[in-house]
Amino acid sequence: MTLLPIFDGHNDVLLRLVRREGAARAFLDGTEDGQLDLPRARAGGMVGGLFAVFSPPARGFAYADQMMGASYDVPLPGMLPMNEAREATLAMIALLLRIERESAGEVAICRDTSEIRAAIARGALATVLHIEGAEAIDPELEMLYVLHAAGLRSIGPVWSRPTVFGHGVPFRFPGSPDTGPGLTEAGERLVAACNALRILIDLSHLNEAGFWDVARLSKAPLVATHSNAHAITPSARNLTDRQLAAIRDSDGMVGLNFATCFLRPDGRMRTDTGLDTMLRHLDYLIERVGEDRVGFGSDFDGALIPAEIGTAAGLPSLVGAMRAHGYDEALLAKLGSENWLSLLERTIG
Incomplete structure (x- = not known):
């Protein structure tokens, strides 16, 4: 059976591989650990995605074991020093550049939607450079222009810890995303x-x-x-109905996160999470924002995901569940990749 083409809104494979010897070849040839590499992407029908650069805390941040109870509020690390963030950011961007160079055309860094479509058409994995947490960018935004020249086309002003641009939401369940002040003046300039x-x-x-x-x-x-x-899983990380309405009204987009703690009504980090929980969120998101504004944002290599999917190679299991649930081929095509490509045309060009 022909695989459904899938463009994914978020993964953390660069973070997983950045310190590994021969990291570029590891991605291209495949690894025994992790959730995403080129062979697994091919096996799952993944044609492209936003590849995140995330600067981890110097001492790491272990949180999964703190998200197993009926409620939790995980302490977050403080603001990351800019020099540490820049070192990590440049290392991960360099890794993606090496992957592209060593791939012999199998991976492409894309700077607009025409490049994404061209890469997909020739069978290359279309990658878009994304930064999750803008700690590497100075308040004067000089680094933003450098990173844009290097291919940056998507940015989250914050991860969950604060930056000079604003404040994130904690890993809190149950919890509201209304957790503090908004953007700083630098955030508004950003x-x-x-x-x-x-x-x-x-x-x-x-x-x-x-x-x-x-x-x-x-x-x-x-x-x-x-x-x-948020109406299904009241985690601070999820979107309220009012936020979803604003996304709909702006002709925006939501990518379904595969992390079980943001899927399960009990907010727990457990791999024995049925695909029915994902379908429940998909149904709700489609109802609230429309079938043209929903896609996938897996969080591969950054989250514990349902065992029935496991890795990017397991994406057909989710697609099969969506078919069995009653989604027709036109809707599957939208959710798989068409909605993301349309959204990117409206944003990055």
Whole structure:
């Protein structure tokens, strides 16, 4: 059976591989660990995606074992020093550049939607450079222009910890995304600059006040690359009905996050999570924002996901469940890749 083409809104494979010897070849040839590499992408029908650069705390951040109870509020690390963030950011961008160079045309870094479509048409994996948490960017935004020249086309102003641009949401369940102040003055300048440069602004980790600041300031569609429905799973990381309405009204986009803690009604981080929970979120998101504004934002290599999927090679299991649930081929095509490509045309060009 022909695989459904899937463009994915978020993964963390660069973070997983960046310190590994021969990391570029590891991605291209495949690895025994992790959730995403080129062979697994091919096996699952993945044709492209937003590839995240995330600067981890110097001492790491273990949270999965703290998200197993009926409720939790995981302490977050503090603001990351800019020099540490820049070192990590440049290392991961360099890795993606090496992957492209060593791939002999099998992987392409794409800077606009025409390049994405061309890469997919010739059978290359179309990658779009995304930064999750803007710690590497100075308040004067000089680094933003450097990174844009290097291919940056999508940015989340914050991960969950604060930056000079705004504040994120904690790993809290149950919890509201209304957790503090919104964008700083530098954050407002960042929104304007991203609009001017046609860089997508990802709202997935912003708190609610920051979300509404972006909604007020931005001229671009509102996008949450990897978030789910708060009405089903009341995690601070998920989107309220009012936020979903704003995304709909801006002709924006939501990418379904595969992380079980944002899928399960009990908010727990457990792999024994049925695909029916994903279908419930998909149904709800489609109802709230429309079938043209929903896709996937897997969080591969950044989250614990349902065992029935396991890795990118398991994407056909989800597609099969969607077919069995009653989604027709036209809707599957939209959710798989067409909606993301349309959204990217409206944002990065």
